[in-house]
Amino acid sequence: MGSPGRGVGRYFSRSRERAHAALPGLSMWRVPRQLCAHFARGSQLSGLWSRPAAFMSTLLINQAQYAWLKELGLREENEGVYNGSWGGRGEVITTYCPANNEPIARVRQASVADYEETVKKAREAWKVWAEVPAPKRGEIVRQIGDALREKIQILGSLVSLEMGKILVEGVGEVQEYVDVCDYAVGLSRMIGGPILPSERPGHVLIEQWNPVGLVGIITAFNFPVAVYGWNNAIAMICGNICLWKGAPTTSLISVAVTKIIAKVLEDNQLPGAICSLTCGGADIGTAMAKDERVNLLSFTGSTQVGKQVALMVQERFGRSLLELGGNNAIVAFEDADLSLVVPSALFAAVGTAGQRCTTARRLFLHESIHDEVVNRLKKAYAQIRVGNPWDSDVLYGPLHTKQAVNMFLGAVEEAKKEGGTVVYGGKVMDRPGNYVEPTIVTGLAHNASIAHTETFAPILYAFKFKNEEEVFAWNNEVKQGLSSSIFTKDLGRIFRWLGPKGSDCGIVNVNIPTSGAEIGGAFGGEKHTGGGRESGSDAWKQYMRRSTCTINYSKDLPLAQGIKFQ
Structure with a gap:
């Protein structure tokens, strides 16, 4: 996914401040750099990321330097099912730190029996939650946001440790969830439909919105907190209960976030199953897609898997909300301000090591500025500070898995075969972890097969x-x-770009990067991106069902087409 991820200026000088720090809704710009630096200095984590494997023979959670993980309620083996109580009878998996490929801790996933039990408890919890007035539901969501604020630094650190993104992005991702909670609180007093005039005397039409019921949420590894937050906060104020399955490789994050939410529900004497969790793999995801009791399934992930999910949901005439891949482009014309183009392309292509769904993968440059922009980008790429995600001065971290590294290498080789020239990067870095060089390729045809293939890497x-x-x-x-x-x-040209013959994307920007959407707007895309919309604007409607209600408050009964029964 890609809405979160701010910080263009940070890819250059240390002294350069983030230009948009005061803009509301741009969560990740607002994380104070000093806060991250203070945490990094105050922790004992410096240097551990690059230690040889021989010194890392135990789970990281058992090492003194990582004792802070226990402040999130984590331990050596964690239960990956929550439905009011913690459990799990499925496979035990281990999650790894992408910066050194060392094991962090273990999670016991859900079995199919655990899933069945959780769905039943969630549906029972809905009977309670649906009776709570929407503004009161908003109050619970506000408390969830406050609880996340209290843990923002340490939870962001876990995101950095388990997902691999740099610390400022990890903290900023939690801030994104907090911001959506704040947004949802206000929305809880505004959702609803219009009262419409009737053509019949003594009648009125009302558009009534009700919760769909159980919202299944399947999230991806690249934004393991924020995407759940977009769905969870809005779904909750609409009156729904949530069942979450995060990516197996970020299971510790799913457990830690759920523990924070569960405490809020418990403090308010509400059923914990309102926000249920079933960690698991394809078996749990398939069960959710095929389950008629899941009234809406929100899926974030690849287009390939998303298509399979959509077909399974459609088979039962269910509802799905799909946030899938993106092969995003930046277009710079001859009159473009290159002082905006270069940092925007850099940030959009390299941020989160190219693992956002909004990452810029194609850069179209007018022939009169192509060479100059490419040369400037090469110089900018050379200044990127690569290193341990924990270091507050680092701007570029590892890919999430070894498999992602192999995909990167395969894409680079394919680009060469199709006539491309690697003008920067293209190799695996000689350091522990899943680090690859940010890469620029020129000389391909615009319709080259590899350029039309989304590769989750910084190419x-x-x-x-x-x-x-x-x-x-x-x-x-x-x-x-x-x-x-x-x-x-x-x-x-700007308005032609925004118009019906311009960009066909769900996010259409002018003079800013492809990444960095504000929470107040609906987030999502068209075509193979899935068509779903999350977060702001009227995206709340995806989580509700609509009824048109006609009320007769007169003593007469005018029938349709003027029919009269004597």
């Missing part, structure tokens, strides 16, 4: 274009339609 394909018509078509020719951005000063 940027740069192309030359001649005119507006062709580059607008090139932007739209990929199967996904998530995010896009244009850089120009031409007002007419």
Whole structure:
């Protein structure tokens, strides 16, 4: 996923402050850099990330330097099922730190029997939760946001440890959840439909919105907190109960977040199953997709898996909310301000090591500025501070898994075979963990197969274009339609870009990167991105069902088409 992830300025000078720090809703800009630096200095984690494997023979959670994990309620083996009580009878898995591939702790996943029990308890909990007035539900969500605030630094540190993103992004991702909670509190007093005039005397039409019931939430590894937050906070104020299955490789984060929420529900004497958790793999995900008791399934992940999920849900005429892949483009015209283009392309392509769904993977440059922009980008890439995610000065961390490294290498080789030239990067870094060089490739055809393939890695394909018509078509020719951005000063071109013949994406930007959406707008994309919308605007409607209600408050009964029964 990709809405979270702010901080263009941080990819250059240490002294350069983030330009958008005061903008509401841009959560990750607002995390004070000093706070992260203070935590890094105050912890005992410095240096551990690059220690040889021979010195890391035990689980990290058992080492004194990682004792802070226990402040989140984590231990050597954790129960991965919550439905009012903790349990789990499935497979025990181990999660690893991407920065050194050392084991962190273990999680016992859900069995199919655990899933069945959890769904039953969740549906019972809904009977209680649906009776709570929406503003009161908003109060509970406010308390969840406050509880997350109290743990924001330590939970963000876990995100950095288990997912691999840099600390400021890990903390900022938790802030994203907090911000959505704040947003949802206000929304809890505003959701509802209009009262409509009736053509019949003594009648009124009301649009009534009710919760769908049980919302299943399947999230991906790249934003293991924020995406759940978008869904959970909005679904809760709408009157739904939630069943969460996070990515197996970030199971500790799922457990830690659920423990925070469970405490709030317990303190308010509400059923814990309102926010249930079933850690697991494909068996649990398949069960959720096929289960008619799951009234809405929100799925975030790859287009390939998302298609399978959509077909299973559609088979039972269920509802799904899909947030899938993106093959996003930045377009820079000859009149573009290059002082905006270069840092925007850098941030969008390299942030989170290229593992956002809004990552810029294609860079279309007018032929008159192509060489200059590529050269500037190469110099900017050389300044990126690579290192341990825990270091507050580091701006680029590892890929999430070894498999991702192999995918990166495969994509680089394929780009070469198709005629591309690697002008920067292209190799695995010689250091512990899953580090690869951020990479720029030029010389490919705009419709090269590899350029039309989303690779979750920091590979940027740069192309030359001649005119507006062709580059607008090139932007739209990929199967996904998530995010896009244009850089120009031409007002007419800007509005053509925003219009029906312009970008066909769900996020259409001007003079900013493809990453960094605000929570107040609906987030999502078109075509193979899935069509779902989360977070702001009227995305709350996805979590509710609508009824049109006609009320006769007169003593007459005018029938349709003027029919009269004598």
